[in-house]
Amino acid sequence: MFETVITLDQFLQASIDTLYMVGMSLLIGSLVGIPLGIALVVTRPGGILENKIFYSILNPIINIVRSLPFIILMVAIIPFTRMIVGTSIGTNAAIVPLIIFISPFIARLVENSLLEVNPGIIEAAESMGATPFQIIWHFLLPEAFGSLILSITTATIGLIGATAMAGTVGGGGVGDLAIVYGYQRFDTFAMVTTVIILVIFVQIIQSTGNALARKARKE
Amino acid sequence: MIEMKSVYKTYKRKDVTTEALKGIDLKVEEGDIFGVIGYSGAGKSTLVRLVNYLERPTDGEVIVDGQVLNHLSDSQLRAMKKQIGMIFQHFNLLESKTIFDNVAIPLVLAKKPKEEIKQRVMELLDFVGLREKAKSYPRELSGGQKQRVGIARALASNPKILLCDEATSALDPQTTQSILQLLKRVNQEYNITIMIITHEMSVIQEVCNRVAVMEAGEIIEEGSVLDVFGHPKHPTTKNFVKTVIHNSIPESVKRSLKKTGNSKVFRVEVKGEVASEPIVHQVMKAHDIEVNILFANMTEIQETTLVIMYLQIAGEASAIEKTVQLLKDKGAGVEEVVE
Numbered sequence: 001m002f003e004t005v006i007t008l009d010q011f012l013q014a015s016i017d018t019l020y021m022v023g024m025s026l027l028i029g030s031l032v033g034i035p036l037g038i039a040l041v042v043t044r045p046g047g048i049l050e051n052k053i054f055y056s057i058l059n060p061i062i063n064i065v066r067s068l069p070f071i072i073l074m075v076a077i078i079p080f081t082r083m084i085v086g087t088s089i090g091t092n093a094a095i096v097p098l099i100i101f102i103s104p105f106i107a108r109l110v111e112n113s114l115l116e117v118n119p120g121i122i123e124a125a126e127s128m129g130a131t132p133f134q135i136i137w138h139f140l141l142p143e144a145f146g147s148l149i150l151s152i153t154t155a156t157i158g159l160i161g162a163t164a165m166a167g168t169v170g171g172g173g174v175g176d177l178a179i180v181y182g183y184q185r186f187d188t189f190a191m192v193t194t195v196i197i198l199v200i201f202v203q204i205i206q207s208t209g210n211a212l213a214r215k216a217r218k219e
Numbered sequence: 220m221i222e223m224k225s226v227y228k229t230y231k232r233k234d235v236t237t238e239a240l241k242g243i244d245l246k247v248e249e250g251d252i253f254g255v256i257g258y259s260g261a262g263k264s265t266l267v268r269l270v271n272y273l274e275r276p277t278d279g280e281v282i283v284d285g286q287v288l289n290h291l292s293d294s295q296l297r298a299m300k301k302q303i304g305m306i307f308q309h310f311n312l313l314e315s316k317t318i319f320d321n322v323a324i325p326l327v328l329a330k331k332p333k334e335e336i337k338q339r340v341m342e343l344l345d346f347v348g349l350r351e352k353a354k355s356y357p358r359e360l361s362g363g364q365k366q367r368v369g370i371a372r373a374l375a376s377n378p379k380i381l382l383c384d385e386a387t388s389a390l391d392p393q394t395t396q397s398i399l400q401l402l403k404r405v406n407q408e409y410n411i412t413i414m415i416i417t418h419e420m421s422v423i424q425e426v427c428n429r430v431a432v433m434e435a436g437e438i439i440e441e442g443s444v445l446d447v448f449g450h451p452k453h454p455t456t457k458n459f460v461k462t463v464i465h466n467s468i469p470e471s472v473k474r475s476l477k478k479t480g481n482s483k484v485f486r487v488e489v490k491g492e493v494a495s496e497p498i499v500h501q502v503m504k505a506h507d508i509e510v511n512i513l514f515a516n517m518t519e520i521q522e523t524t525l526v527i528m529y530l531q532i533a534g535e536a537s538a539i540e541k542t543v544q545l546l547k548d549k550g551a552g553v554e555e556v557v558e
Contacts, residue, residue, distance in 0.1 A: 120311035127271050128325045128376070129300030138324065142315045218315065218356050 006181055006190050015197060017091050018173035021163045025098035026156055032103040033155075034148075036062070037110025038136060048122065048132050062104040070101050070162045074169060094163065094171030102159055109151035113144045146217035153209025157202050164198065174198060220380060220412045221247040221270055226279030228265055228436075239265040241436040243279070247429070249379075252406050252413045254423040254444070256459055257433035263416045266433070267382050270414065271303045272296055284379060301329065304373030304411075308385035310365040312357040318344070318368050319353040325375040343371040347401065363394035370401060374409065381405060383415045387422055399425045420459045424448065424520055432456045445520050449488050449527070449552065466527045468514045468556075476513070482533035484513065485543065488552035494524040498549055502542050508534035529556065 039058060043051040068076070074097040078088045081096040117140055125139040141148070164175025174194050182191030228240040239262045247253040257263045268274040269281050272288050281288045284302065291299060312321050322343055326336045344350045347367040357365055366386060373381055383402065387395040403426050406413050415427060423430050423444060431441040432455060439453045448464060451457040460466065468476075468484075476484070489498065494517070503510050511531040518525045532539050546553050 118309075118311065120307060120309055121313060123273060124305070124307065124311040126273055127300060127303070127305040127382075128328060129297035130328050131297065134328050138328065139313065143313055145315060216315070218358075 005185075005187065006177065006193075010177065011193065011197070014172070014174045014177045014194075018160070018163050018175070018201070021091055021094055021098060021166065021171065021173055022156060022159045024095050025102055025159055025163075026152070028095075028099050029102035029106055029155070029159075030152065032099070033106025034110050036103065036107035037114065038140075040107060040111040041114040041140070042132065042136065048126070048135055062107055065100065065104045066108065068101075070097070071165050071168070073097055073101055074166065089170040091172045094166035094169075094173075098159060098162055098166065101162055102155055105158060106151070106155050109155060110148060113147035113151050114140055116147055117143045146213040149209055149213040149216055153205060153213075156205050156209075160198060160201055160205075220249045220251070220284060221245070221253075221414065222280075222282040223266075223269065224280040224282070226269060226276045226281060228262075228269070228274060229277045238436055240269075240276075243436075243438060245431060245438065245441075247412060247414060249412055250406070250410060251429055252402070252415065252427045254415045254417060254427035254430040255433060256417055256420060256423055256430060258418060258455075261433040262436040263433050264384060267384055267414060267416045270380070270382055271300050271305060301325070301376045302378050303380045303382060304376070304378040305382040305384065306366065306369040306373050306386045308388050310357070310362075310369045312365055312368055312372075314357055316356075317353065318349065318355050318357070318360070321357065321368055322371045322375055324372065329376060339375065340371075343374055346374075346404075347371045361394075362390050363397060366390065366394075366398050367401065370398075370405065374405065374411075379412060381411050381413045383413065383417075385416055385418070388417065388419070395419075395422070396425070402426055420463045424463050424518075428521055432459065445490060445523055445525065448518070448520055449490065449525055464518050464525075464527070465514075465516050468529050472513050476531070481535065482531055483539055484529060484531050484556040485546075486552075486554045486556050487528045487530055487546060489526040489528070489550070491523050491550075493550045494526045496549070498546065498551065499528075499530070501549070502545050505545055506534065506538045506542050508532050508538050508542055 036058070040055070040062070041047060042049040043055040043058070045052070045055070065073075077097055077100060081093050082088050084096050085092045087093050121139050121143055122135060125135045130138065163171065163173050164178065167173055167175025167177070167179050170176065174197050177190055178194035181187040182194060223243050223245040226240055226243040227238070230237045230239060243266060255263045255266060265274055269276055270283060272281070276289070283299065286299065288296065288299065313324070316324075319340055322340045323336050326339060331339075341350065341353070344353055347370055349364060349367055349371070352360065352364065357368065360368065369386070381402075387398050390398060399422060402413060402415070405411050415422060417423065427444050429442065430444050430447050431438045432447070432453065433439065434455050440447060440451070440456045447456060448460055451460045499510055499512070502508070509532070511533070513529040513531055515526065515528040532542055534542075543553050
């Protein structure tokens with residue numbers, strides 16, 4: 001029905017590359033973004049570790065990075081990427097801008113999740129003489145856990161979109177296939193297949209996230 | 220146990236300054252169930268939060284169990300807070316944790332061994348009557364049950380003081396009763412000093428032995444519950460007392476009252492043992508007078524009976540005077556009512 005030059009191996013490799021880029025940047029992005037999100041909540045005015053200077057520096061930095069579209073961010077930081085991984089082409093090179101893109105996004109999502117926690121819970125924690133670390137660990141995080149899972153789910157799906165864009169500069173992955181074969185060589189089969197693969201990825205991630213969040217909320 | 224010395228609290232937001240507390244002097248003795256009543260905005264929530272230093276005073280001293288909180292470091296304050304339990308209007312339980320884990324939290328924070336935690340939590344759940352709910356989540360509980368969990372959690376670290384911030388305001392009257400009875404047991408069985416913040420006079424009547432009435436950041440009246448209920452001085456206090464004790468002459472009686480030259484109306488207040496004596500009968504027999512009971516009300520406060528009567532006494536001026544003296548001799552409080 002369709003004429004295509006792509007092999008099944010290429011699809012498999014592209015899917016693995018996408019998962020690798022999403023997985024790595026999600027992992028490192030969460031390690032950076034979650035603490036930043038917590039920092040935003042605790043240092044904000046009225047927070048348990050209120051710190052005007054820290055907050056008024058961190059908050060705009062996150063806004064600035066968040067205001068750059070991924071495709072521009074990716075190109076803009078090429079010198080930095082080269083410095084870190086030695087090249088600006090390939091899967092590993094794509095991970096650097098992906099991390100810079102997703103970390104502040106995760107930070108904002110985490111901030112929102114944590115702000116949803118009933119302030120009464122924090123007051124109860126303070127009345128028990130909990131330290132700021134104990135408040136975060138024993139009260140804030142467990143109470144926001146379901147919401148945090150949904151936040152990470154949203155971030156993951158955002159990353160899948162961004163990895164597809166990374167394909168345009170030779171990042172590899174499913175997006176790369178769609179651009180190189182589907183778009184530049186008019187290979188409709190490649191285009192349709194990549195779309196289907198992306199849809200399946202997103203569906204699986206969203207339903208897994210929803211299920212985990214429900215479980216965390218003991219529903 | 221708790222003492223405040225000319226405590227002020229002001230909030231500054233931009234250019235607006237709000238004076239929440241204006242010179243509070245307060246003393247709560249060990250073993251008291253001390254009630255603080257006031258309308259919303261009176262400053263009572265701020266007041267209770269000074270005791271465990273959730274709020275810091277702008278000026279003045281807060282002394283708890285002999286320690287001046289103003290002088291303590293952050294870590295000393297945290298240690299102090301473990302001596303003070305607190306329960307809340309909306310319970311503030313962790314929705315993500317079981318009832319067992321909610322009650323266990325103060326012990327987990329104190330890094331107690333697992334076995335000890337388990338034993339203590341089950342003991343507390345027994346005390347509040349929720350042993351079989353250990354594995355449930357807060358959302359599966361009724362409001363009254365949630366507050367019982369709140370009480371168990373507040374008691375976990377063996378506090379000397381329990382603060383109750385509108386703890387029964389979100390509950391129906393019957394559940395309120397059972398929570399108040401539980402607080403009484405906490406006071407008696409664990410010898411914990413309790414401070415209750417409320418806007419319901421019935422709560423004060425039910426459990427407190429002392430009461431402070433607050434308005435606009437000041438304590439306008441303070442004393443034993445029996446005294447304040449019997450002799451409210453400030454208009455606000457009178458309004459509060461009225462909500463639980465009818466202590467004025469009904470309008471219809473007032474209208475039909477015949478003002479004759481040789482009769483006077485007195486407010487007579489009798490409490491305790493005296494209330495069980497037939498004093499009206501005794502005074503009528505002793506002097507040549509006629510007594511008309513315009514109004515009478517009997518209330519039980521702190522297991523003491525309080526009787527308030529409005530008597531119209533008719534007779535010779537000297538006889539009336541002697542009657543009043545006799546009533547006073549018998550331990551009654553007598554005041555002439557001048558309309």
